[in-house]
Amino acid sequence: xNLTTTAAPGWVVWALRVxxxxxxxxxxxxxxxxxxxVTGDVDLLAWHRGNGGFTxxxxxxxxxxxxxxxxxxxxxxxxxxASLGLVAMELAQIGLGQARVIALxxxxxxxxxxxxxxxxxxxxxxxxxxxxx
Numbered sequence: 001x002n003l004t005t006t007a008a009p010g011w012v013v014w015a016l017r018v019x020x021x022x023x024x025x026x027x028x029x030x031x032x033x034x035x036x037x038v039t040g041d042v043d044l045l046a047w048h049r050g051n052g053g054f055t056x057x058x059x060x061x062x063x064x065x066x067x068x069x070x071x072x073x074x075x076x077x078x079x080x081x082a083s084l085g086l087v088a089m090e091l092a093q094i095g096l097g098q099a100r101v102i103a104l105x106x107x108x109x110x111x112x113x114x115x116x117x118x119x120x121x122x123x124x125x126x127x128x129x130x131x132x133x
Contacts, residue, residue, distance in 0.1 A: 006075050006076060006126060006127055006128065007075075007128045007129065007130040007131070008069055008073045008075045008127065008128075008129070008130055009073050009129070009130055010129040010130070012065065012068050012069050012073045012075075013069075013123070013127055013128070013129050014129075015065040015068070016062065016065040016066060016069060016079070016123050016127065017120075017123045017124060017127070019058060019061050019062040019065050020062055020116070020119055020120040020123045021120055021123075021124075022058050022062075023055060023058045023059050023062050023116055023120070024113075024116045024117060024119075024120045026051060026054060026055030026058055027055060027109075027112055027113050027116050028113070029051050029055070030048060030051055030052055030055060030109065031109065031113060033047050033048040033051060034048055034106075034109070049097075052093075052094065052097070055090075056087075056090050056094065059083065059086055059087055059090060060087065062083050062086075063080065063083035063084060063086075063087060066079040066080040066082070066083040067080040069127075079119070079122075082115070082119055083119070085115075086112065086115060086116065086119070089108060089111065089112050089115070090112060092108060093105060093108050093109060093112060096108060
């Protein structure tokens with residue numbers, strides 16, 4: 001698993017960067033909405049639910065871009081596997097939230113945020129556009 005600087009075609013790099021950043025922004029919005037909800041603004045629970053669905057949909061697109069980084073770009077498989085891991089974590093997060101198991105929902109959300117931040121940082125700092133041949 002190569003976590004160092006990696007070069008890939010520009011279209012894959014930019015798609016993954018934009019989608020990972022959008023996903024991270026959605027995850028951050030989830031934390032803000034959840035924080036406002038628990039302080040008493042119960043109307044924000046609907047916003048939290050809606051933003052969660054949107055954010056999870058963006059993650060599926062991120063996963064597709066990560067698989068395109070592996071095939072056809074021939075770079076690395078680990079970003080696709082990491083994105084799939086985030087999909088699994090978010091599916092658990094959705095289930096825990098709907099079941100109101102807050103004792104697990106909040107820590108899992110923090111883990112999703114941390115891993116999403118690391119993944120997004122990698123796309124900007126270590127993933128490079130391959131020079132044209």
